[in-house]
Amino acid sequence: MTPIQGVFLITAAAILWSAYMVVTRDNLIHSALYLIITLFGVAVLFVLLEAGFLAVVQVLVYIGAIAILMIFAVMLTRGDVDKLEQVSIANSGFVAMISILFFSTLILLMGQWPAFSSTAPELEAGRDTVVELGTALVSPKGYVIPFEVASVLLLAALIGALYVARPQGKGK
Amino acid sequence: MIPLSWYLVLSAALFSIGFYGVLSRKNSVAILMGLELMLNAVNVNIVAFWRFLAPENIAGQAFAVIVFAVAAAEVAVGLALVISIYRRQKTVAADEIDLMKW
Numbered sequence: 211m212t213p214i215q216g217v218f219l220i221t222a223a224a225i226l227w228s229a230y231m232v233v234t235r236d237n238l239i240h241s242a243l244y245l246i247i248t249l250f251g252v253a254v255l256f257v258l259l260e261a262g263f264l265a266v267v268q269v270l271v272y273i274g275a276i277a278i279l280m281i282f283a284v285m286l287t288r289g290d291v292d293k294l295e296q297v298s299i300a301n302s303g304f305v306a307m308i309s310i311l312f313f314s315t316l317i318l319l320m321g322q323w324p325a326f327s328s329t330a331p332e333l334e335a336g337r338d339t340v341v342e343l344g345t346a347l348v349s350p351k352g353y354v355i356p357f358e359v360a361s362v363l364l365l366a367a368l369i370g371a372l373y374v375a376r377p378q379g380k381g382k
Numbered sequence: 383m384i385p386l387s388w389y390l391v392l393s394a395a396l397f398s399i400g401f402y403g404v405l406s407r408k409n410s411v412a413i414l415m416g417l418e419l420m421l422n423a424v425n426v427n428i429v430a431f432w433r434f435l436a437p438e439n440i441a442g443q444a445f446a447v448i449v450f451a452v453a454a455a456e457v458a459v460g461l462a463l464v465i466s467i468y469r470r471q472k473t474v475a476a477d478e479i480d481l482m483k484w
Contacts, residue, residue, distance in 0.1 A: 360448050
C-alpha cells in the first residue's frame with residue numbers, strides 16, 4: 211500500500227464516520243460540527259484528485275459559509291428544543307434499509323462497468339489546471355454562459371432569501 | 383495509485399448516508415445538512431471522473447464550480463424558508479409544517 215492510498219483510506223474513514231455522526235446526533239450543533247469534518251475531508255479528496263482550486267473553494271464556500279450558516283440556523287430555531295431534538299421518525303429502520311439497498315444497487319451496477327477500476331492517467335508536466343479552469347470559466351468558447359447564469363442564480367437566491375426571511379407583521 | 387473504484391464507492395456511501403439523513407430526520411435544518419452531504423458526494427464523483435477519464439478537458443472542474451454555486455443558493459433559500467416558517471409556526475419539525483395542506 212502506497213502512502214497516498216493510506217492518506218485516502220484515513221480520509222475516507224474520517225468522512226464516513228463524521229457523515230454518520232451528522233445524520234445521527236441528537237444535538238444539531240454537534241451535527242453541524244461533524245459536517246465541518248466531512249466537508250474538510252472532501253477538500254482533502256480534491257487535493258488527492260489534483261484539483262487544488264476546488265479544495266480551496268470547498269474550504270471557503272462550504273466550511274466558511276455554508277457550515278456557519280447552518281450553525282446560525284440551528285441557533286435561531288432552538289425554540290422547542292425538547293421536541294425538535296428527537297432525531298428519527300418512527301420508521302428509521304425502514305429508511306436505513308432503503309439507504310443500504312440503494313448503496314448496494316449502486317455498487318453492483320458500477321461493478322459491471324468496464325472502467326470501474328481504471329487508474330488515473332498522468333497529467334502532462336507543466337500543465338496549470340487552475341489557469342485552464344479560470345480561462346474556461348470566462349472564455350466565450352468555454353463556460354462563460356453557465357458561469358454568468360450561476361452568478362445571476364446566486365443573486366436571485368440571495369434577494370429571494372432576504373425577502374422570504376424578512377420580519378413579518380405589524381412592526382415592519 | 384488509487385483506482386477510480388475507491389472514489390466511486392466512497393461517494394456512493396457518502397450519498398447513501400446523506401440520503402438516510404434526509405429521510406430520517408425530523409428537523410428541517412438537519413434535512414438540509416443531509417442534502418449538503420449528498421451534494422458533496424456528487425462533487426467528489428464529478429471531480430474523480432474528470433481526473434480519471436477526461437483530464438484533458440477542464441469541463442469536469444467547471445461543472446463542479448457550478449455545483450458549488452447552486453449548493454450555496456440552495457442552502458441560502460432553504461435556511462431562509464426554515465427561519466420564516468419558524469417565525470410563523472414556532473416549529474421546524476418537518477411533519478408539523480403543513481401550512482399548504484388543504
